[in-house]
Each structure stands twice: as structure tokens, then as C-alpha cells.
Amino acid sequence: xxxxSQSPRYKVAKRGQDVALRCxxxxxxxxxxxxxxALGQGPEFLTYFQNEAQLDKSGxxxxxxxxxxxxxxxxxxxxxxxQQEDSAVYLCASSLQGGNQPQHxxxxxxxxIL
Amino acid sequence: GNSVxxxxxPVTLSEEAFLTINCTYTATGYPSLFWYVxxxxxxxxxxxxxxxxxxxxxxxxxxxxxxKETTSFHLEKGxxxxxDSAVYFCALTESNFNKFYFGSGTKLNVKP
Numbered sequence: 001x002x003x004x005s006q007s008p009r010y011k012v013a014k015r016g017q018d019v020a021l022r023c024x025x026x027x028x029x030x031x032x033x034x035x036x037x038a039l040g041q042g043p044e045f046l047t048y049f050q051n052e053a054q055l056d057k058s059g060x061x062x063x064x065x066x067x068x069x070x071x072x073x074x075x076x077x078x079x080x081x082x083q084q085e086d087s088a089v090y091l092c093a094s095s096l097q098g099g100n101q102p103q104h105x106x107x108x109x110x111x112x113i114l
Numbered sequence: 115g116n117s118v119x120x121x122x123x124p125v126t127l128s129e130e131a132f133l134t135i136n137c138t139y140t141a142t143g144y145p146s147l148f149w150y151v152x153x154x155x156x157x158x159x160x161x162x163x164x165x166x167x168x169x170x171x172x173x174x175x176x177x178x179x180x181x182k183e184t185t186s187f188h189l190e191k192g193x194x195x196x197x198d199s200a201v202y203f204c205a206l207t208e209s210n211f212n213k214f215y216f217g218s219g220t221k222l223n224v225k226p
Contacts, residue, residue, distance in 0.1 A: 004157075031212060042118075042203050042216030043158070056213065091157070093214075102148065103214060107157040 002026065004106035006092050012112045013082050021077045021109045025094030032075050033103060034067055035091040043091050049075060079111075087113045116141050118204050120217035127194055127224050135189040135220045137178075137204035145206040147171075147180050147187040152201045152219070161189075161202070199224045 005024040013019050025032050031050055035043035036059075045059040051072040060067070064082075069075040079086055089110050093103035121136040139145065149161040149171070162171030167182035176191045187204060204217040 033213070035214075035216075040218070042205075042218045043214070045213040045215070048212050050212075059213070093158075102160045102163060104160070105150075105158040 004092055004094055004104055006090075006106035006109050008109060009107065010110050010112075012114065014114050015082060015084060017082055018078065018080045019082055019111065021079075021090050021092075021111070023075045023077070023092030023094075023106060025073065025075070025092070026104055027073075028096070029094035029104070030072075030097050031095045031101075031103075032069060033093040033095075034075070034077050035093065036061075037089040037091055037108070039088075046077070046090075082111075082113045084113045087111055116145070116206060116208065116215045118206055118215050118217035120202075120204050120220050123201075123219070123221040125220060125222050127222070129196055129224055129226050130193045131224075133189070133191040133194045133198075133222070135202055135204075135222070137187045137189065137217060139185050139187065139204070139206050141185075141206060141208060143208045145208050147178070148205045148207070148214070149176070149178055149187070149189050150203040150205060150216075152203065154200070158203065194222070194224045196224045196226055198222060 034046040037043045048056040049069040064080045066078045089108040091108045093105045095101040095103045117140045146165040148163045150158040151161045162173040164171040164180035170179045201219045
């Protein structure tokens, strides 16, 4: 399709397990963003890529969170040694060229840590 | 710093009623302002935007005017429909930066 695609749509993991969340941005979009959305809240910024370069990771809550975009297209958000507080919806968004360009969002991955 | 404050929901209206969802912001520079909508089970979709003071964004009957003097970007619609039931998020970004700051969202329920 033409939109941002995220997988899996739902992920359940036991506390302490590692998880990997995938994002396929819109073709040609230079900028890619990850957000964390807790229940009943707005999305909170995690990290930002321009092509393969991670230009801002100030929102990552701990060193257990790691994101990469090695070829400047698909991105993976990895969470190591998951904790219950990591339970949230993780949203990926892309835009043509950052700045004040609108961001196009995927449907998100709902992560539940048991 | 940058932040967005929205009126708390849920907002419950009858079909054809007038809608206002308040949004105010704090920004260190000259932000662009956005409204996003999230329908049940779906991702966020851009509804409208305004990039400078006094601009009016509009789409699908919704409007919002960028008011620098009151640091506001209130969302309005003259006659809501049941299909407008969703969660609405106000957001800002500054042109030199790339991260978006979102409000906590306002849930709108429209009854027939």
C-alpha cells in the first residue's frame, strides 16, 4: 500500500524478553519518527531519522531502547529486557523532509508486557 | 519548552451540533500547528494545519485559526456528524526541529 506500514500489529511478551518492532515508511520519505503512546495520552516523541542517520534520540526512555534505519528506508525499534512500563502503542511516522511537513502515521504496534 | 494543552474529554454532542475543542500551546519559537484525528482502530490522520499566525486551516468542514496573541488553535465545526466520532489531537512542531509535540487528545462522541 501507499501508507506507513507497521508490524506486528500486536505483540505480547513476558517481562525480560527482547522485542523488535518494524516500520516501513512511505516510499521516498526521508524522515522517519518513532513515538510512544500510552493509553489515553498523546504520542510522545522517541527518536528521529533523516535517511539512515539518527539525528535525535532524546526521547528514548532508557538504554534498553534502540532504533536503527540502516539503509534509510525500513526502521526497527528494539526494546531489550522489557518491563511492564514499556506497555504502550508504538507509532511510526514518516514525512518527505522533516521540518514542519505533516507526518504520516502507521496504525501502530500495541505492545503488552506481562 | 514546547507543549500543547487540550481540553479534556470526552465531549458528547448530538448530530448537527456546533463543535469547539480548545487547544493552547507554548513554544520557544515560531511553531506550525496541526490537528490530527484518530478514528477507532486506526492510526492518526492529518486533519488540518496552519504554519503562521492568522492562517486558517480547514478540511472536511473543520476549521482552526492560528492565534499568536492567545497562543491558541481551537478546532471548530459548524455541524458534527456521527462519523466525526474520534479522538482529536492538537500538535505543534517548530520549523527548525523535527519532533512533534502532541496534546493528550480529546475524545468526541456524536450521538444520532
